[in-house]
Amino acid sequence: MNPVEIEAQFIAAYDAYADAIFRYCFYRTYNRERAKDLMQEAFTRSWEYIASGKEVKNIRAFLYRVANNLIIDESRKKKMLSLDELHEQGFEPSYEERGRLELLADAKHAKELLSALDEKQRDVILMRYVDDLTPKEIAEILGESENIVSVRLHRALKKVKTLIPENV
Amino acid sequence: MSNFFEQLMESLKSPKLGEEEKAKIRGWLLSHMKFHPVRGVGTERLIQQRSEAILFNFSLFKTMPLLLVLTLMLGGGVALASEYALPGDILYPIKIGVNEKVLGFTKLSDETRAEWNIKLLSRRLEEAERLVVTNRINANVEAEFESRFNIQAERTHKGVEALASGKKLKAAAEASSEMETALRVHEDILRSLAQEKSSTKGAISAAADSVRLRLGIIADARIKLEREVSQRQGPNAKTAAEAKLAESEKKVTQVQTLLSQKDTYIEANVKARAEVQLKSALVLLEEGKKLLADGAHGQAFVLFQKAHREAEIAKRIVEAKKNFNVTITADENSEIDDDLQDQASTAMIQKASSSVATPPSRQGKEDNQNKKDDSPKTKFKEESKTEVAPGRATTEIRLDLEP
Numbered sequence: 001m002n003p004v005e006i007e008a009q010f011i012a013a014y015d016a017y018a019d020a021i022f023r024y025c026f027y028r029t030y031n032r033e034r035a036k037d038l039m040q041e042a043f044t045r046s047w048e049y050i051a052s053g054k055e056v057k058n059i060r061a062f063l064y065r066v067a068n069n070l071i072i073d074e075s076r077k078k079k080m081l082s083l084d085e086l087h088e089q090g091f092e093p094s095y096e097e098r099g100r101l102e103l104l105a106d107a108k109h110a111k112e113l114l115s116a117l118d119e120k121q122r123d124v125i126l127m128r129y130v131d132d133l134t135p136k137e138i139a140e141i142l143g144e145s146e147n148i149v150s151v152r153l154h155r156a157l158k159k160v161k162t163l164i165p166e167n168v
Numbered sequence: 169m170s171n172f173f174e175q176l177m178e179s180l181k182s183p184k185l186g187e188e189e190k191a192k193i194r195g196w197l198l199s200h201m202k203f204h205p206v207r208g209v210g211t212e213r214l215i216q217q218r219s220e221a222i223l224f225n226f227s228l229f230k231t232m233p234l235l236l237v238l239t240l241m242l243g244g245g246v247a248l249a250s251e252y253a254l255p256g257d258i259l260y261p262i263k264i265g266v267n268e269k270v271l272g273f274t275k276l277s278d279e280t281r282a283e284w285n286i287k288l289l290s291r292r293l294e295e296a297e298r299l300v301v302t303n304r305i306n307a308n309v310e311a312e313f314e315s316r317f318n319i320q321a322e323r324t325h326k327g328v329e330a331l332a333s334g335k336k337l338k339a340a341a342e343a344s345s346e347m348e349t350a351l352r353v354h355e356d357i358l359r360s361l362a363q364e365k366s367s368t369k370g371a372i373s374a375a376a377d378s379v380r381l382r383l384g385i386i387a388d389a390r391i392k393l394e395r396e397v398s399q400r401q402g403p404n405a406k407t408a409a410e411a412k413l414a415e416s417e418k419k420v421t422q423v424q425t426l427l428s429q430k431d432t433y434i435e436a437n438v439k440a441r442a443e444v445q446l447k448s449a450l451v452l453l454e455e456g457k458k459l460l461a462d463g464a465h466g467q468a469f470v471l472f473q474k475a476h477r478e479a480e481i482a483k484r485i486v487e488a489k490k491n492f493n494v495t496i497t498a499d500e501n502s503e504i505d506d507d508l509q510d511q512a513s514t515a516m517i518q519k520a521s522s523s524v525a526t527p528p529s530r531q532g533k534e535d536n537q538n539k540k541d542d543s544p545k546t547k548f549k550e551e552s553k554t555e556v557a558p559g560r561a562t563t564e565i566r567l568d569l570e571p
Contacts, residue, residue, distance in 0.1 A: 019190070023181065027180075036185065047201055051201070051206050164172055
C-alpha cells in the first residue's frame, strides 16, 4: 500500500472511530476534556506507529488498545458518578432517551448498575454493549484470552440482572 | 430485563464529540500526519532523521521531475533528504546552496526565472511556517528568516522589473500578481499561527510584518503594471487576454473540483470562505468576457488575472486549514492604514540589511473602474503597538475584524 492510501485509510478510521474512542476514554476518566485529549493522543500515537512502517491488521482494536494503555498510564480515579455529575461532565441523554430513562427507572439505576460492577466488569460491559466490540476484539484490546473475557461478561451480566427491577 | 438493559446501554452511547471538535482534531491530525509521513517506502531520510519532514507542497507525485534532475546531477540520497531540511538542519545549506542553485541553472528565460524566484520565495515562507508549527521559531531564527526572505523578495522583485523594462508587460503583470498572492496567503497564515502560539507570537508577528511590507511593494507594482496592460488593445493584447481567460477558467474548475470532492472533508466555514472567493472569481470572469467581446482586451486581461488570484486564494484557504489547521481569508480588498504601513516600513528600514535598497511605498488601492465586486468587503481596523526589544524595533499589529 502506498503512503497516500495508508493516510486515507487512517483518516477514514478517525472518521469511523473517533466518537467511540472518545466515549471509551470518557467512561474511564469521567472527564470530557481529558477524554478528548486522550482520544487525540490515541490517534496520534497510532499514526506514529503506522508511519514507522509497522503493519496494523485491525485498526479499530489497535486504537482501543492504545487508548487503554494511555488510560492505564494515567493515575486511576475511581469515581462513582451520579447522572447529575455525569450531566455536568457533558453526558446529556437526548430528550427522547431521557424520557425512556425516566420511564424505566431514573438515574439511580444507571448509577447502581455501573457502580455495582467492578472495574473490569464495567469495562467489558461497556465495550460489548456500548462500543459494540466482539469478545475477540475485547480480548485483543485488553491483552487477555477470549475465554476470560467471555466469563467476565457472563458474570457481569448476571450481576446486572440482579440489579434490574423485576417489573421492567 | 433485556429491553431495559438495551435501552440503558443505548443511553450510555450519548457522550459524543461535537462536529466542530471532531473536525478540529481531524485537521490537527492531518497536519501531524504530513509532518510525520510514512517512512520506509521510498522516502528514506538518510542523514536527517528529524521527523518534521513536510510533504504537503513536496508530495512525491508533484516533485518527481525535480527529484529526477537532482538525482541525476547530485546523487539521490543526499539531494532527496535535503529537500525536507529546515533552517538549522545539517542539510539546509545543501538545499539552498546546491539543490536550488542547480535547478536555478535550468531556468533560462526571464519568465521561467521569475517563476522560479517566486517558487523560492514560497519555499522560504513555507520553511518559516514549518518552523513555527514545529516550535523551532525564536527571535534568532526569525532574524535569519527575515534576512533570507528579504534577499529572495528583492531578487524576485528585480525579476519583475526586468520583465517590465524588457517590454514583457504581460509577463511582468503575471509575475507580480503571483508574487502578491503568495505573500498575501503566507502573511495570513503566519498571523493566524501567531494567534495560536502565544509564547512565540512576537517572533512570528515580526516575520509576518516583513511579509506585509513586501506585499505592499509588490501590490503597488502589480497595480501599476495592470494599469499599463489595461490600456493595451490589438491582436497581441487579445491573444494575451484569451490565454489568461483559459488559464483562469482552468484554475476555477480545479478549485471547484477540490471543493466538491466527497472523500475529502472540508469544514463548513472554510468551504464557505473558499466559495465566496470562487464566486468572486466567476463574476470577474463574466465581466472580463464582456470586455473582451467589446474589444477592451487589456482591461479584460486585468479582470481575468484578478479572477485567477481569487481562485488561487480559494484553493490556499482550503490548504491552509488542511496543513496548519488555520482559517485564512487573504482578502485582497483589505485596507491597511497608511500610518501603520509607514511605521512598519520605518522599523524595517532601520534594521534592514543593505540588500533592502528600495524605500517601501504605500500599499496601492485597487482600480475599481471596471470591477463589480460581489464578494463581501472585509475591512481590518488595525491598532499598532510598538514594542522595543533590546537591539531591534518591532511592531506588533493586532487586527480586529469588522464585518
